[in-house]
Amino acid sequence: AGGQAQREIPFAQPGSLTRVIAVASGKGGVGKSSVTVNLALAMARDGLRVGIVDADIYGHSVPAMLGVADHRPTQVDDLIMPVPTASGVSVISIGMLKPRRDQVVAWRGPMLDRALVQMLADVYWGDLDVLLLDLPPGTGDIAISLGQHLPNAEVLVVTTPQEAAAEVAERAGTMASMMHQRVVGVVENMSWLACPHCGPEHRLDVFGSGGGERVASTLSERFGYEVRLSGSIPLDPSLREGGDVGKPIVEADPTAPAALELSRVATEL
Numbered sequence: 001a002g003g004q005a006q007r008e009i010p011f012a013q014p015g016s017l018t019r020v021i022a023v024a025s026g027k028g029g030v031g032k033s034s035v036t037v038n039l040a041l042a043m044a045r046d047g048l049r050v051g052i053v054d055a056d057i058y059g060h061s062v063p064a065m066l067g068v069a070d071h072r073p074t075q076v077d078d079l080i081m082p083v084p085t086a087s088g089v090s091v092i093s094i095g096m097l098k099p100r101r102d103q104v105v106a107w108r109g110p111m112l113d114r115a116l117v118q119m120l121a122d123v124y125w126g127d128l129d130v131l132l133l134d135l136p137p138g139t140g141d142i143a144i145s146l147g148q149h150l151p152n153a154e155v156l157v158v159t160t161p162q163e164a165a166a167e168v169a170e171r172a173g174t175m176a177s178m179m180h181q182r183v184v185g186v187v188e189n190m191s192w193l194a195c196p197h198c199g200p201e202h203r204l205d206v207f208g209s210g211g212g213e214r215v216a217s218t219l220s221e222r223f224g225y226e227v228r229l230s231g232s233i234p235l236d237p238s239l240r241e242g243g244d245v246g247k248p249i250v251e252a253d254p255t256a257p258a259a260l261e262l263s264r265v266a267t268e269l
């Protein structure tokens with residue numbers, strides 16, 4: 001209020017040295033948030049300064065996955081300080097902008113746009129190497145707003161091997177391209193389960209196979225540049241547990257195959 005001019009988004013400035021990578025998916029539950037937090041932690045371990053904007057209005061599960069579910073950002077003058085985590089990654093979540101935690105975010109386009117801009121422009125991020133954005137699933141208002149405010153953002157698409165998931169993931173990728181954003185890669189999650197009886201060589205294709213490859217090749221063809229399958233992450237109960245207890249697998253169990261693959265993806269992105 002008060003006729004105050006809106007602050008500019010630092011990451012949208014031509015000289016910005018921060019890579020913005022939005023993590024997108026076609027539908028919920030494919031592991032988008034899990035991938036986001038684990039990539040962030042792996043990048044921080046690689047020595048990068050990393051921030052996360054949790055813009056998933058339906059889930060906003062990132063703070064819990066990082067063990068800061070009950071934390072609130074502080075305010076210094078008219079700037080919001082992001083919540084620091086033990087691993088050095090700072091985070092702001094759309095859930096933190098609600099007056100009460102149990103409140104449902106039932107905002108429409110303009111309010112969501114304002115929330116997104118607030119998390120990008122009114123938060124004191126300092127000098128970041130990478131800002132990861134956990135987008136809501138699908139091709140909704142937040143994705144459009146992001147495309148308008150940050151056409152220079154890159155997009156990482158997360159899918160499962162399942163046909164139906166891949167199809168909607170392609171739509172999310174195509175949407176990014178319509179907003180002139182570059183799709184940097186595809187991560188296939190829940191790719192297989194190492195059979196607990198026969199040993200890790202026996203892989204059970206719980207959700208089928210080929211979804212990641214399919215999305216990568218379809219988008220490559222559609223856009224005229226190579227969209228890589230950046231990695232395939234196996235199912236692992238300890239990945240789920242790490243998220244539940246606020247200690248993601250790349251930290252809690254760094255030599256697990258899922259953690260190694262997530263770390264590799266982070267380094268090669």
Ligand code: ADP
Binds near residue numbers: 243258
């Ligand atoms: P999304 O952000 O796409 O909705 P989440 O990251 O919240 O998905 O994951 C949904 C659930 O699946 C969470 O409980 C998470 O811990 C679990 N999960 C995600 N990826 C894996 C995996 N590779 N192995 C085991 N559990 C997983």
